[in-house]
Amino acid sequence: MSARLLEGRPAVVTGAAGGIGRGHVTHLAAAGAPVVINDINEAAAAALAEQVRASGGKALVSTHDIGTRAGAEALVQACIAEFGSIRIMVNNAGNLRDRTLLKMTDEELDSVLTVHVKGTFWCTQAAARAMVEQGSGGAVVNTTSGAHFGSFGQTAYAAAKGAIASMTYTWAMELARHGIRVNAIGPLGTTAMSKTYRDADGNPGQEFDPAMNGPALVYLCSDEASNVSGQVFGTGGQRLSHMVQPHYGKTLVKQDGWDIEAIRQHFQTHMPGEFGAFGILGQPYPFHGGVKAPGAQ
Numbered sequence: 370m371s372a373r374l375l376e377g378r379p380a381v382v383t384g385a386a387g388g389i390g391r392g393h394v395t396h397l398a399a400a401g402a403p404v405v406i407n408d409i410n411e412a413a414a415a416a417l418a419e420q421v422r423a424s425g426g427k428a429l430v431s432t433h434d435i436g437t438r439a440g441a442e443a444l445v446q447a448c449i450a451e452f453g454s455i456r457i458m459v460n461n462a463g464n465l466r467d468r469t470l471l472k473m474t475d476e477e478l479d480s481v482l483t484v485h486v487k488g489t490f491w492c493t494q495a496a497a498r499a500m501v502e503q504g505s506g507g508a509v510v511n512t513t514s515g516a517h518f519g520s521f522g523q524t525a526y527a528a529a530k531g532a533i534a535s536m537t538y539t540w541a542m543e544l545a546r547h548g549i550r551v552n553a554i555g556p557l558g559t560t561a562m563s564k565t566y567r568d569a570d571g572n573p574g575q576e577f578d579p580a581m582n583g584p585a586l587v588y589l590c591s592d593e594a595s596n597v598s599g600q601v602f603g604t605g606g607q608r609l610s611h612m613v614q615p616h617y618g619k620t621l622v623k624q625d626g627w628d629i630e631a632i633r634q635h636f637q638t639h640m641p642g643e644f645g646a647f648g649i650l651g652q653p654y655p656f657h658g659g660v661k662a663p664g665a666q
């Protein structure tokens with residue numbers, strides 16, 4: 370199989386100066402894609418662009434803030450102006466403001482939702498409109514996280530990553546008629562962002578080279594994946610997993626509807642057995658013994 374699956378297909382990667390985005394850029398460029406390296410960290414983006422060019426690739430630096438509509442639209446236009454079109458949009462930029470619900474401020478919530486949710490929306494809308502106008506089709510890859518299953522102390526981040534997964538499913542439906550596929554990855558990598566991560570025992574966890582997400586990204590952007598859309602994959606490290614869409618589990622039907630007594634009986638017999646893996650760490654449902662008010666028996 371050709372190593373240059375993306376020959377001549379211009380790509381934009383947001384938040385690409387370091388961490389996982391940096392690995393995406395080197396793999397896209399090695400697969401033949403001219404790449405726009407977008408990041409608010411200009412020095413690091415410029416150094417990466419030099420590295421790509423030194424390896425024979427094409428790179429453009431963009432310092433647009435994707436947390437604004439104007440920035441996202443200018444980013445897509447910069448790609449088209451430099452490389453003639455846009456065929457690949459990789460929404461990778463992100464930030465963190467970890468705080469439990471009881472302590473969280475509006476500013477913290479807004480900051481995370483703006484970069485992740487609105488940034489992904491603005492960039493994809495601008496890129497998809499251009500792809501439709503080009504008539505070329507294209508590939509969008511968003512970045513979600515297992516945090517959207519529920520992650521202690523990550524109200525904003527979990528909400529943002531859940532929204533990104535839901536937008537991925539929706540856009541895959543809406544854009545298929547234009548030949549545009551939309552998928553997402555939940556990556557793994559030891560990066561500036563992941564340094565606050567702790568596992569169930571409070572340990573930082575295993576280290577992963579963030580560039581190990583790159584091969585799956587390239588594959589998803591290529592025509593090899595023409596039958597793949599609306600899907601989310603866990604990538605990075607040694608794993609490659611399919612993140613299963615949320616869907617209705619076991620469903621009972623009562624023709625007359627459910628009164629409180631019928632609901633009580635179901636909850637006291639079968640329903641708790643349906644409460645499966647819980648939260649980002651996939652632990653067994655922890656509340657079978659009840660969640661009680663302070664001091665309650």
Ligand SMILES: NC(=O)c1ccc[n+]([C@@H]2O[C@H](COP(=O)([O-])OP(=O)(O)OC[C@H]3O[C@@H](n4cnc5c(N)ncnc54)[C@H](O)[C@@H]3O)[C@@H](O)[C@H]2O)c1
Nearest residue numbers: 384388389409434435436461462463514557558560562563
């Ligand atoms: N590291 C992990 O294990 C992990 C796990 C799950 C998901 N993710 C996701 O992967 C993506 C990359 O994260 P990372 O771990 O490489 O973190 P990182 O902090 O190294 O990279 C994020 C980049 O986004 C840039 N950025 C932030 N706001 C921006 C803006 N408004 N406009 C343009 N660029 C902006 C930052 O400057 C930074 O370079 C994020 O979406 C993150 O949520 C990471």
